[in-house]
Structures are given as C-alpha cells and as structure tokens.
Amino acid sequence: DAKTTQPTSMDCAEGRAANLPCNHSTISGNEYVYWYRQIHSQGPQYIIHGLKNNETNEMASLIITEDRKSSTLILPHATLRDTAVYYCIVRAKNTGTASKLTFGTGTRLQVTL
Amino acid sequence: DTGVSQDPRHKITKRGQNVTFRCDPISEHNRLYWYRQTLGQGPEFLTYFQNEAQLEKSRLLSDRFSAERPKGSFSTLEIQRTEQGDSAMYLCASSLEMGTPRDTQYFGPGTRLTVL
Numbered sequence: 001d002a003k004t005t006q007p008t009s010m011d012c013a014e015g016r017a018a019n020l021p022c023n024h025s026t027i028s029g030n031e032y033v034y035w036y037r038q039i040h041s042q043g044p045q046y047i048i049h050g051l052k053n054n055e056t057n058e059m060a061s062l063i064i065t066e067d068r069k070s071s072t073l074i075l076p077h078a079t080l081r082d083t084a085v086y087y088c089i090v091r092a093k094n095t096g097t098a099s100k101l102t103f104g105t106g107t108r109l110q111v112t113l
Numbered sequence: 114d115t116g117v118s119q120d121p122r123h124k125i126t127k128r129g130q131n132v133t134f135r136c137d138p139i140s141e142h143n144r145l146y147w148y149r150q151t152l153g154q155g156p157e158f159l160t161y162f163q164n165e166a167q168l169e170k171s172r173l174l175s176d177r178f179s180a181e182r183p184k185g186s187f188s189t190l191e192i193q194r195t196e197q198g199d200s201a202m203y204l205c206a207s208s209l210e211m212g213t214p215r216d217t218q219y220f221g222p223g224t225r226l227t228v229l
Contacts, residue, residue, distance in 0.1 A: 103157070
C-alpha cells in the first residue's frame with residue numbers, strides 16, 4: 001500500500017470548515033483513499049473513502065486531486081466533538097489476501113471555541 | 114447494527130500472567146481483524162480471519178499470542194506470559210466483504226491492557 005503524509009497537528013475554530021490534507025504521491029490506480037478518526041481512548045471511526053471522484057456523506061467531504069497524488073478531508077462546520085486524530089490511509093481495491101489498514105501517526109485536529 | 118463490541122474494556126494484569134480478550138463483530142460480517150495500538154502511534158495490524166480461517170498474521174504476533182474464531186462469529190485473542198511491552202490498546206474490527214466498496218472496517222472500542 002502507498003505511504004501517506006499528513007501534518008502532525010492542526011487547529012480549527014468551532015463552526016469553521018476544517019480542511020485536513022493528505023499526500024499520497026505513490027498511490028496506484030487500484031488504491032482507495034480512506035479516512036478514519038480516533039477520538040481519545042476510543043476505537044477508530046470510519047469517515048469516508050474514495051477512488052478518484054469527490055465523495056460526500058453526512059460526516060465529511062473528500063476531495064481527491066485529478067492526479068490522485070493528494071486529497072483533502074473537509075469537515076464543513078467543525079464542532080468541539082470533532083477534536084480527534086485523523087488518519088488518511090491508502091488501501092488496494094482488490095487486495096487478494098489481507099485487506100489490513102496501515103495507519104500512520106495521523107493529524108491531531110484541535111477544534112477550539 | 115449494534116456495532117463491534119469488545120470485552121473487557123480495561124485489563125490490568127501482572128507480568129507473567131495470561132490474558133484473554135473477546136471481540137464480537139457486527140453480525141454477518143465475515144472478516145474480523147485484530148490491531149494493537151501503543152501510546153502516540155496509529156493502530157498496527159496483528160491478524161485477521163475470514164469466517165473461521167485465520168488468513169494472515171503479522172510478525173508482531175509473537176508465539177505468546179494466539180487468536181481464534183472457532184465458529185466464524187466472535188473471536189478471542191490470548192496473550193500468554195504477558196510482558197510490560199504488551200501494554201497497549203487492542204482493537205478489533207470487522208468488515209463484510211473483500212475487495213468491494215463494502216469492505217470497510219468498523220472498529221470496536223478496544224481493550225486497554227496494562228501489564229504491571
């Protein structure tokens with residue numbers, strides 16, 4: 001699976017959009033981009049995933065660049081409850097055997113009043 | 114779906130003791146994964162099952178670790194002769210199908226192990 005690079009930490013004011021970048025310059029054509037988040041002392045929570053088109057669900061939007069070498073997770077109106085570590089993960093579409101997730105250290109998002 | 118559940122949520126044990134954790138996946142999910150997470154790090158893959166078959170084990174899974182999923186439903190992770198380095202959060206995840214957009218892993222709350 002391709003490696004991802006994320007900023008270590010970010011701050012966002014409550015009510016504003018939080019834009020979390022991820023670089024995955026070595027991504028291959030059969031690899032999806034997944035986003036999870038982990039609130040302190042809880043298990044990771046699935047947010048969204050995409051292949052090449054932008055995706056939106058009730059939690060967030062995922063914008064993938066045309067060359068697929070980077071993506072941005074957007075939380076449109078961040079709240080204090082969105083304070084968490086956000087992980088960007090690249091994973092093969094058809095893994096054949098293990099579909100394990102390879103986590104990095106993620107981005108620690110702090111939402112403030 | 115009731116979500117992935119894990120038991121216990123916290124476990125404190127003395128070095129050298131054996132511990133066992135249980136994971137109940139989302140019903141009808143045929144894949145079950147175990148991960149371990151130490152402080153300040155992201156989760157690391159340990160092993161996974163497709164139904165009752167254990168299909169892959171990480172090199173992190175030493176011979177003191179054993180995992181089972183006897184009937185393809187719940188799974189147990191046992192650590193024998195615990196060491197202080199085993200202190201971590203043990204996470205379980207499950208997913209429905211391989212190689213499709215539905216193969217999304219959903220995690221449980223984890224079991225935090227502290228070895229004294």
